[in-house]
Amino acid sequence: MEVGQVRQRRLSDDIVLQLEALILEGSLKAGERLPAERVLAERFGVSRPSLREAIQKLVARGLLVSRQGGGNYVAEQVGSTFSDPLLHLLEGNPSAQRDLLEFRHTLEGSCAYYAALRATPPDHLRLREAYEVLQACYETDGTATQAEEGAADARFHLAIAEASHNAVLLHTIRGLFDLLKHNVVTNIGGLYLQRSETRERLREQHRQLFEAIIEGRAEDARECSQRHIDYVQEVLHEGGEEAKRMARAQRRQGH
Numbered sequence: 001m002e003v004g005q006v007r008q009r010r011l012s013d014d015i016v017l018q019l020e021a022l023i024l025e026g027s028l029k030a031g032e033r034l035p036a037e038r039v040l041a042e043r044f045g046v047s048r049p050s051l052r053e054a055i056q057k058l059v060a061r062g063l064l065v066s067r068q069g070g071g072n073y074v075a076e077q078v079g080s081t082f083s084d085p086l087l088h089l090l091e092g093n094p095s096a097q098r099d100l101l102e103f104r105h106t107l108e109g110s111c112a113y114y115a116a117l118r119a120t121p122p123d124h125l126r127l128r129e130a131y132e133v134l135q136a137c138y139e140t141d142g143t144a145t146q147a148e149e150g151a152a153d154a155r156f157h158l159a160i161a162e163a164s165h166n167a168v169l170l171h172t173i174r175g176l177f178d179l180l181k182h183n184v185v186t187n188i189g190g191l192y193l194q195r196s197e198t199r200e201r202l203r204e205q206h207r208q209l210f211e212a213i214i215e216g217r218a219e220d221a222r223e224c225s226q227r228h229i230d231y232v233q234e235v236l237h238e239g240g241e242e243a244k245r246m247a248r249a250q251r252r253q254g255h
Contacts, residue, residue, distance in 0.1 A: 015044055015054035023063060023074060024167050026174070034064070034072045098233075100183050105229040107172065108157055112221035115163035116213045123163035124214055130159040131210045138203040154181040156206065160213065160225075198235065205231065 022028045034040060034055075041051045055072055058064040065073045119127065134152040137144040154177060161173035173180070205228040212221035 010053070011046055011050045012053035012057065015046060015051060016057050018044065019054065019058060020063065025165075026162060026167070026170050028074050030074050030174070031076050032074050034074070036071070097183055098236075100179065101229055101233050101236075104180070104183075105226055105233075107169065108160070108229065109222045109226045111157070111161045111164045111166075111169050111173065112209060112213060112225040113164075113218045114166050114169070115160045116216050116218040116221040118165040119163035119213060119216075123159075127156075127159045127163055127210065127213065130156040131206065134206060135203065138199060150181050150184040153184045153206075156210075160209075163213065201231065202228075 019028070028034070035043070037048055037051055037055075041048045044051065055064060055066065059066050059072075062077065063075055065075050067073065115123070115127075130152070134149075134156045137149040137152050157180065158173055158177060161170045164170065205224065209221060209224040209228060212224050
């Protein structure tokens with residue numbers, strides 16, 4: 001029987017695997033600075049030369065960026081699901097906003113489903129904090145700006161993605177975070193103009209979604225998430241049709 005030699009794995013390879021796992025699970029975020037080498041070496045229980053070797057390997061793979069005298073950072077590209085030029089195109093295109101809502105319908109429904117199944121007590125804590133910030137925006141009776149409410153809404157849905165413990169879902173939501181936030185802000189303006197009860201409806205929808213996840217009701221969580229997006233689509237479509245009717249009426253008046 002012929003066998004090959006068993007190669008002993010280097011200590012730096014073990015460190016690489018651990019750092020990669022932290023990036024993949026979202027504990028280390030795009031653009032985030034790593035702790036100082038001394039601190040990391042102590043945490044891993046390794047020598048600083050072994051740690052530096054691991055960091056160099058991750059830099060070569062494009063996962064980390066080393067800045068002379070400034071430390072080591074997770075590469076920004078890690079958080080980019082789409083290129084910046086494409087994001088700008090999507091932000092300014094009305095039909096793309098509709099497409100994003102359709103995408104959110106599927107994506108966030110799945111996040112909610114898995115979050116209800118897998119969320120841990122620390123996930124519940126982060127989710128509750130994000131939920132309470134969002135609810136606080138609703139309770140200001142309109143004094144919170146659309147940007148503040150949009151950011152709180154997007155962070156709540158990001159917390160759900162984190163609680164899903166699905167790396168692909170999480171990094172997709174993170175990569176789309178700015179676009180998602182912009183989409184929410186745009187939608188809020190149209191929703192509140194179209195229907196007076198919208199604020200209370202959104203507040204109730206988010207409460208139902210939050211409770212379904214906390215209580216581990218996976219199918220209910222998915223349905224709550226999708227009903228929320230369905231409502232947003234319905235009201236925005238209604239507003240679009242109203243705008244078209246108004247434009248036609250004005251053209252007729254002009255003639």
